[in-house]
Amino acid sequence: MPKKPKKAPRLPQQPIDRLVGPLRRFLNIEASSGVVLMFCTLVAVVAANSPLSEWYLGLWNTEIGFSFADFEFRHSLKHWINDGLMAIFFFVIGLEVRREVVLGELRDLRQAALPIAAAVGGMVVPAGIYMAMHVGQPSMRGWGVPMATDIAFVVGCLAILGPRVPHNLRILLLSLAIVDDIGAIVVIAIGYTSDLDLSWLVVASVGIVIVHLLMRVGVRRIPVYCAVAAWVWFAVHESGVHATLAGVMLGLMTPARAYLSAGAFRKLLRRVGKIFEGDGWESRRHRADTVRSMQNVTRETISPLEYLETTLHPWTSFVIMPLFALANAGVPLQLTDLNHPIAIAIVVGLVLGKPLGIVLFSWLAIQIGVARLPGDLNWKMLSAAGFLAGIGFTMSLFIAGLAFGEQGLDTAKVGVLAGSAIAVTLGMGLLWRTLPKPVERL
Numbered sequence: 001m002p003k004k005p006k007k008a009p010r011l012p013q014q015p016i017d018r019l020v021g022p023l024r025r026f027l028n029i030e031a032s033s034g035v036v037l038m039f040c041t042l043v044a045v046v047a048a049n050s051p052l053s054e055w056y057l058g059l060w061n062t063e064i065g066f067s068f069a070d071f072e073f074r075h076s077l078k079h080w081i082n083d084g085l086m087a088i089f090f091f092v093i094g095l096e097v098r099r100e101v102v103l104g105e106l107r108d109l110r111q112a113a114l115p116i117a118a119a120v121g122g123m124v125v126p127a128g129i130y131m132a133m134h135v136g137q138p139s140m141r142g143w144g145v146p147m148a149t150d151i152a153f154v155v156g157c158l159a160i161l162g163p164r165v166p167h168n169l170r171i172l173l174l175s176l177a178i179v180d181d182i183g184a185i186v187v188i189a190i191g192y193t194s195d196l197d198l199s200w201l202v203v204a205s206v207g208i209v210i211v212h213l214l215m216r217v218g219v220r221r222i223p224v225y226c227a228v229a230a231w232v233w234f235a236v237h238e239s240g241v242h243a244t245l246a247g248v249m250l251g252l253m254t255p256a257r258a259y260l261s262a263g264a265f266r267k268l269l270r271r272v273g274k275i276f277e278g279d280g281w282e283s284r285r286h287r288a289d290t291v292r293s294m295q296n297v298t299r300e301t302i303s304p305l306e307y308l309e310t311t312l313h314p315w316t317s318f319v320i321m322p323l324f325a326l327a328n329a330g331v332p333l334q335l336t337d338l339n340h341p342i343a344i345a346i347v348v349g350l351v352l353g354k355p356l357g358i359v360l361f362s363w364l365a366i367q368i369g370v371a372r373l374p375g376d377l378n379w380k381m382l383s384a385a386g387f388l389a390g391i392g393f394t395m396s397l398f399i400a401g402l403a404f405g406e407q408g409l410d411t412a413k414v415g416v417l418a419g420s421a422i423a424v425t426l427g428m429g430l431l432w433r434t435l436p437k438p439v440e441r442l
Contacts, residue, residue, distance in 0.1 A: 033317035034156020037393075040325040045417070048330035060327045078327045082401060085320045087233055087247035092316050093181050094251015095309045102256040105175045113371035114362060115172050118382075119179035121361025122389055123147040123187075126353030133345040142342060142403040144187040145412055146349025146419070148395030151177040152321060153420070157388055157428055164435040166381070168374035173385055176358070184395045185248050189241065192402040196240045204235035204246065211253060220259075220296070242402065254308060260300040268297055321394060328397045329417065337414040342404075346415030350396070351422045355386030380434045388427030391420045 047056040060081075065074030075083070100106040105115070126146035134140040154177055158165050210228050219225075229250055237243035299307060337343055359382060365371035373382070393416065400412040 040322040041329045044330035083243040090244040091247035091251040094248040115175035117361045117365035118358040121357035125357025126349035129353045130345045149180040150393040153391040166376040200239035207232035331413040343415030347419040350390040350419030354390035358386035384430035390423030
């Protein structure tokens with residue numbers, strides 16, 4: 001039997017660890033981010049339909065910014081979240097996409113063919129349904145809203161179903177969501193960008209070139225990259241392209257390989273061990289510099305991509321996305337909105353278009369021989385998973401804000417919330433009935 005990997009050494013436990021420990025364990029549960037996101041969504045919806053509605057909705061319109069001489073940069077709190085903090089969220093998406101393409105399930109085109117086909121179908125068919133229902137109308141601009149899949153909710157649902165979910169189905173859905181994110185990025189860049197300022201795009205391009213040069217010459221200091229990233233973000237923001245795309249570009253550029261090999265690190269560890277042998281460490285000069293050097297060397301044993309993704313993922317899952325939900329999911333609910341053509345088209349796109357597109361394009365990919373259905377999956381499972389992929393939420397709300405602005409946005413939000421709620425109910429119900437029952441232990 002293979003030996004179990006040794007656990008990493010831990011520091012002696014302190015009293016505060018007894019308080020922080022349960023929270024840390026909660027944050028490490030796969031479904032936790034989905035739970036937090038759902039809670040914040042409910043808070044936003046309840047607050048927007050309570051006596052505090054006017055205060056709550058007005059809070060996100062509070063102007064925040066700074067001025068310097070004749071230059072002024074002020075925007076609403078909601079704008080800072082949607083264009084600023086969400087750029088970090090999109091940076092993490094860029095990291096995930098690069099990891100999957102370089103190291104993950106998408107690196108092998110043959111293996112990636114099925115999730116790519118399913119994702120394309122899950123975007124094209126809902127968009128086509130929406131456009132067909134609004135052809136020739138100004139509201140057709142919302143065609144991108146029902147295309148998205150919310151990976152946080154999907155992961156949370158899969159975690160709730162637990163070991164009943166076959167490994168290949170889990171991989172298929174997660175890969176599909178990653179490809180879906182790529183599609184959403186393309187949709188935002190092409191479909192919802194106008195009034196381009198080429199001079200600011202040139203400034204942003206210079207920043208991207210500087211990032212590339214910094215990596216080529218071996219700069220490792222994260223604050224340096226943060227400063228250039230802020231430059232790129234500001235330039236993209238002023239160019240007319242949505243500022244979050246700056247995060248995607250920088251994420252895709254992040255190196256996916258470690259700078260220091262495992263063999264070289266082992267040699268360094270042996271050298272470090274000799275430093276601590278005997279009584280020499282206590283009398284050694286410049287110990288702080290030595291410790292700092294060891295910290296830097298340790299960090300180099302994993303890739304910048306892995307380090308940044310691991311560091312930022314809790315912040316995006318438990319801070320940025322919940323804030324986005326609080327700022328964007330709050331909508332005064334009116335029954336008339338459910339009968340509005342915009343809401344109906346979004347619901348139909350998410351609930352029916354998603355599973356139809358996923359199954360249809362998967363079937364076509366298998367029939368023409370570019371993909372195959374894994375042995376532990378069947379069409380019933382794939383169809384049920386297709387309904388689960390209709391949970392649009394974060395990306396759908398984000399694109400709705402770009403598509404409609406203030407006019408028609410509340411109606412689109414109602415459609416997204418209703419469609420996502422129906423999708424999660426159908427998806428979980430069908431998966432619960434379709435997936436193999438857990439084996440009872442005697």
